[in-house]
Amino acid sequence: MKILLAAKLRELFFPDRNHDTYDDPGRSSYKRFAIPHTFKPQLSLAEAAVSAAGAFLRILFGSTLFAVWGTYTFYAWSSIHNLFLRGGVVLALLLLFAVSFTCLMLLISALVRKCLRRSPGF
Amino acid sequence: MELFGQAISVGNGMFLLLALGMALSFEFVNGFHDTANAVATVIYTHALKPWVAVVWSGCWNLIGVLTSSGAVAFGVLALLPVELVLNVGSGAGFAMVFALLISAIIWNLGTWYLGLPASSSHTLIGAIMGVGLANSWISGSHEFGEGINWAKATEVGTSLLVSPIVGFGCSALLLLLSKALIHNKALYSAPAKDKAPPLWIRGLLVLTCTGVSFAHGSNDGQKGMGLIMLILVGILPLTFAVDLGTNQAQITELAATTETISFQMDRHAPGVAMGGYQVAADEVSAYLKTNGKATDRTFAGIGTKCREISEILGGKKSLSELSPDQRRILRSDLYLTSEGLGKLIKQKKLEDPTEQKSAATLKSHMDKLTKFIPTWVKVAVALALGLGTMIGWKRIVVTVGEKIGKEHLTYAQGASAELVAMGTILAADQMGLPVSTTHVLSSGVAGTMFANHSGLQTETLRNLLLAWVLTLPVCVILGAGIFAFGFNLLLRMGIR
Numbered sequence: 001m002k003i004l005l006a007a008k009l010r011e012l013f014f015p016d017r018n019h020d021t022y023d024d025p026g027r028s029s030y031k032r033f034a035i036p037h038t039f040k041p042q043l044s045l046a047e048a049a050v051s052a053a054g055a056f057l058r059i060l061f062g063s064t065l066f067a068v069w070g071t072y073t074f075y076a077w078s079s080i081h082n083l084f085l086r087g088g089v090v091l092a093l094l095l096l097f098a099v100s101f102t103c104l105m106l107l108i109s110a111l112v113r114k115c116l117r118r119s120p121g122f
Numbered sequence: 123m124e125l126f127g128q129a130i131s132v133g134n135g136m137f138l139l140l141a142l143g144m145a146l147s148f149e150f151v152n153g154f155h156d157t158a159n160a161v162a163t164v165i166y167t168h169a170l171k172p173w174v175a176v177v178w179s180g181c182w183n184l185i186g187v188l189t190s191s192g193a194v195a196f197g198v199l200a201l202l203p204v205e206l207v208l209n210v211g212s213g214a215g216f217a218m219v220f221a222l223l224i225s226a227i228i229w230n231l232g233t234w235y236l237g238l239p240a241s242s243s244h245t246l247i248g249a250i251m252g253v254g255l256a257n258s259w260i261s262g263s264h265e266f267g268e269g270i271n272w273a274k275a276t277e278v279g280t281s282l283l284v285s286p287i288v289g290f291g292c293s294a295l296l297l298l299l300s301k302a303l304i305h306n307k308a309l310y311s312a313p314a315k316d317k318a319p320p321l322w323i324r325g326l327l328v329l330t331c332t333g334v335s336f337a338h339g340s341n342d343g344q345k346g347m348g349l350i351m352l353i354l355v356g357i358l359p360l361t362f363a364v365d366l367g368t369n370q371a372q373i374t375e376l377a378a379t380t381e382t383i384s385f386q387m388d389r390h391a392p393g394v395a396m397g398g399y400q401v402a403a404d405e406v407s408a409y410l411k412t413n414g415k416a417t418d419r420t421f422a423g424i425g426t427k428c429r430e431i432s433e434i435l436g437g438k439k440s441l442s443e444l445s446p447d448q449r450r451i452l453r454s455d456l457y458l459t460s461e462g463l464g465k466l467i468k469q470k471k472l473e474d475p476t477e478q479k480s481a482a483t484l485k486s487h488m489d490k491l492t493k494f495i496p497t498w499v500k501v502a503v504a505l506a507l508g509l510g511t512m513i514g515w516k517r518i519v520v521t522v523g524e525k526i527g528k529e530h531l532t533y534a535q536g537a538s539a540e541l542v543a544m545g546t547i548l549a550a551d552q553m554g555l556p557v558s559t560t561h562v563l564s565s566g567v568a569g570t571m572f573a574n575h576s577g578l579q580t581e582t583l584r585n586l587l588l589a590w591v592l593t594l595p596v597c598v599i600l601g602a603g604i605f606a607f608g609f610n611l612l613l614r615m616g617i618r
Contacts, residue, residue: 055235
């Protein structure tokens with residue numbers, strides 16, 4: 001289960017590793033941060049459209065999730081006056097956000113991959 | 123629910139956070155896009171390692187945003203239809219903000235995915251024009267096309283013609299000049315793998331990279347700040363409509379100056395009476411439209427608004443003493459009067475130099491109250507832009523570095539193109555030259571390739587030109603379509 005999740009997360013953040021001309025296994029973590037692994041130089045128009053739509057969906061739904069989560073977190077923060085209870089609820093809400101955000105990103109990645117497999121230029 | 127000391131509904135809270143998230147995403151994507159201007163030549167001449175260049179550029183973008191004045195941020199807002207800016211808390215105002223952000227993000231993401239360095243400024247201007255066009259069509263009281271800043275559209279058109287000529291021509295000339303003056307063969311041949319250029323060229327490239335990154339942060343980085351302030355003023359007017367930190371001396375001075383100016387305005391419109399503050403607001407709004415002409419009624423309208431401001435501020439020690447409605451009215455009055463006076467000065471309608479000077483002084487005092495940006499907004503925008511720069515730089519950099527010319531970029535080519543890009547930013551800031559740095563740098567690389575007889579990849583150049591020409595019309599259509607759809611949707615949901 002752990003390996004599956006780790007593999008999924010790796011695939012989510014570092015897909016298309018083979019396409020990266022700068023890909024060097026000996027790079028430090030700073031370099032990994034600066035040079036993303038998601039670059040694919042030869043994109044067809046259809047692939048670019050699907051990928052751009054995927055990126056846009058990430059922004060749109062990510063922002064919407066943040067808006068819903070943020071509003072209810074503020075609501076919880078202002079309604080609960082007990083300091084320990086407030087801290088506990090906010091921590092739980094943070095965890096909920098992290099999990100739901102990751103699920104959303106995985107879902108969009110799966111959707112984009114499915115569309116790319118169907119696109120003629122892939 | 124209480125946010126920033128103001129009670130708001132859950133729905134408004136969601137709108138606020140959604141809009142903030144989208145505005146920061148716009149800056150993030152802007153960071154992906156415009157990095158190539160700063161780092162492409164540095165990376166391909168091996169002046170800095172890619173990750174060092176990108177982190178360096180991201181940090182200077184961040185510093186640029188943090189030290190910016192906010193003037194550009196509010197300059198962008200001046201392009202929007204006046205009635206939407208004044209009523210940004212309405213359904214139409216929300217539709218406008220989301221239409222601008224969504225259309226700019228879509229076009230920026232699309233061109234970035236294809237590795238095409240298109241101008242983010244043209245994207246936003248196109249979306250603003252689209253919103254204005256749709257707004258003039260939807261609201262029956264307007265003529266179609268009213269409220270659009272056609273002068274800005276002409277400027278973008280001029281930029282499309284001027285930028286490639288400036289970039290291509292100046293960079294090619296600079297390279298030829300350096301060939302004639304500096305006889306060092308190493309400068310004009312492809313650099314050996316991982317071999318850094320001579321120290322002075324390296325210093326020059328790093329300096330221009332720093333300058334371009336800083337200028338980008340302090341200029342382009344502000345566009346998102348303007349939109350965020352518009353959202354905050356619309357949803358949380360109590361906290362953000364006017365700068366609550368304004369001290370008593372400033373308030374007293376402003377109240378006195380507005381009274382003086384109201385007498386001066388009355389002298390330009392003898393015998394003209396305004397039938398109330400709303401009539402005066404309509405009169406000044408009409409003047410602020412692109413085709414608005416200054417008449418006696420315009421002067422009377424500005425005079426009446428000055429009197430209203432003076433009455434609101436009279437005897438107040440702090441702006442916190444004003445009620446929520448008064449704060450909202452004060453902001454609208456300050457905006458209308460300041461923009462109205464600015465246009466009168468620009469059109470030289472105030473002939474007396476003393477009158478001109480006092481109007482300009484009043485305008486700057488008024489702007490201090492409405493055109494302020496809280497530090498947390500600057501920090502959030504700076505982080506989004508800096509992170510975007512560090513994460514999404516590669517697509518455009520590869521296009522500029524590898525796909526424009528047929529040969530590898532030489533040290534001299536990189537230095538020439540980047541120097542011209544840096545010079546363009548300075549010229550654009552000082553002389554108001556309508557050029558796009560993105561276009562100048564890409565054309566500059568092409569110019570140096572041509573001058574060096576390195577050959578050009580015509581397919582890339584064709585795609586680049588197509589993207590540049592299409593940016594404005596596509597963004598106009600996107601902005602207009604999304605605004606019309608969003609406005610209609612909000613009306614159906616009962617949000618007016």
